[in-house]
Amino acid sequence: GESVGLHLPTLSVQEGDNSIINCAYSNSASDYFIxxxxxxxxxxxxxxxxxxxxxxxxxxxxxxxxxxxxxxxSLQIAATQPGDSAVYFCAENYMNTGFQKLVFGTGTRxxxxx
Amino acid sequence: SQTIHQWPATLVQPVxxxxxxxxxxxxxxxxxxxxYRQAAGRGLxxxxxxxxxxxxxSEVPQNLSASRPQDRQFIxxxxxxxxxxxxxxxxxxxxxxxxxxxxxxxxxxxxxxx
Numbered sequence: 001g002e003s004v005g006l007h008l009p010t011l012s013v014q015e016g017d018n019s020i021i022n023c024a025y026s027n028s029a030s031d032y033f034i035x036x037x038x039x040x041x042x043x044x045x046x047x048x049x050x051x052x053x054x055x056x057x058x059x060x061x062x063x064x065x066x067x068x069x070x071x072x073x074s075l076q077i078a079a080t081q082p083g084d085s086a087v088y089f090c091a092e093n094y095m096n097t098g099f100q101k102l103v104f105g106t107g108t109r110x111x112x113x114x
Numbered sequence: 115s116q117t118i119h120q121w122p123a124t125l126v127q128p129v130x131x132x133x134x135x136x137x138x139x140x141x142x143x144x145x146x147x148x149x150y151r152q153a154a155g156r157g158l159x160x161x162x163x164x165x166x167x168x169x170x171x172s173e174v175p176q177n178l179s180a181s182r183p184q185d186r187q188f189i190x191x192x193x194x195x196x197x198x199x200x201x202x203x204x205x206x207x208x209x210x211x212x213x214x215x216x217x218x219x220x221x222x223x224x225x226x227x228x
Contacts (some may be wrong), residue, residue: 032214037210043120043204043219051213089157093214100208100215104158 002013012111019077021108023090026071033094034102035064035075039086047075047088085112118140120205120220127227133178133192135223137205140186145207147188148217149180152202164188200227 007113013019025033031052036044050057050064050073057064063076073090093100120137127133139145146165150158160173162180169187170180176216177196205220 034216041222041224043206043222044217046216046218049211049213049216082151091217101160102208102215102217103160106157 007062009106010109010111012113013080015080015082015112015114017080019075019080019084019110019112021075021077021088021090021110023073023075023105024071025073025090025091025092025105027094027103028071030092031055033064033066033073034091034093035062035073036089036091036104036105037084037086038089044089080110082112082114085110116207116209116218118205118207118218118220120223122223124224125226127195127225129197129227130194131223132136133190133195133199135190135203135225137188137190137220138186139188141210142186142207144185145209146215146218147182148206148208149178149190150204150206150219152222153202158204160201162190175182195227197227200203200225 034049035047037047045051048059048062048064050066055066061078065074077084089104089107089111091102091104093102116142148163149161151161152158162170162172164170164182167182167185177199178192203223203225206217208215208217
C-alpha cells in the first residue's frame with residue numbers, strides 16, 4: 001500500500017552544523033504533512049507541519065520544505081544542538097474511507113556530537 | 115490546556131496473560147483517539163482509532179482490542195498476550211489545527227511479553 005519512507009536511517013552531525021532530514025512519500029492524495037521528534041522512551045512530539053499548497057514553512061530553528069513534483073519532504077534544523085538528538089518521523093495525512101489517516105515513516109535517527 | 119495521560123509506563127507480562135492499558139485525555143471534548151504500536155527502532159503502526167464513545171475502528175488484524183467507555187477514555191486490551199505483542203504502545207488524540215489534523219501523543223507504555 002501507500003507508504004512514507006526515509007532516505008537516511010541515521011544522520012550524524014557536529015554541534016552547530018545544519019541538519020537535513022529527508023522523507024519520500026508515495027501517496028499523491030496526501031494534503032498535509034507533519035514532522036515529529038521522538039526522544040528515547042518518550043512519545044513523539046510535534047515539530048512543524050505543512051500543507052500541500054505550500055512549498056516551505058519556517059519555525060524556530062526548523063524549516064520544512066515540500067516538493068510535490070518528486071514527492072519529497074525535508075526537515076532542516078539550523079545550528080543543531082545536542083538536545084536535537086532524537087528520532088525524527090515524517091507523516092503524511094490523507095483521507096481514507098471518510099477518515100483523515102496519518103501514516104508515519106520509519107524514522108531517521110539524528111546523532112549530534114558536541 | 116489539553117493533556118493526555120497513559121499508564122503504566124512499563125509493563126512486563128507473561129505469555130497468555132491479559133492486558134489492559136488505559137489512556138485518558140483532559141481539557142477537550144469528543145476527541146479522536148488512537149492507539150499506535152512501535153516496535154524497537156521502527157515506525158509507528160496504527161492499531162485502532164475512535165471518533166466517539168463505543169466507536170472503534172481496527173486498522174490491522176491482531177490479538178488486541180480497544181474500547182472507549184467514556185468520551186475521554188481509551189483502553190487497549192488483550193485476553194491472552196503473545197510474544198509478538200511486545201512493543202512500545204502509544205495513545206494519541208487529535209485536534210483540527212489551522213492546516214490539518216495534528217496528533218498529540220502520550221508518554222507511551224513499554225510492554226515486554228516474556
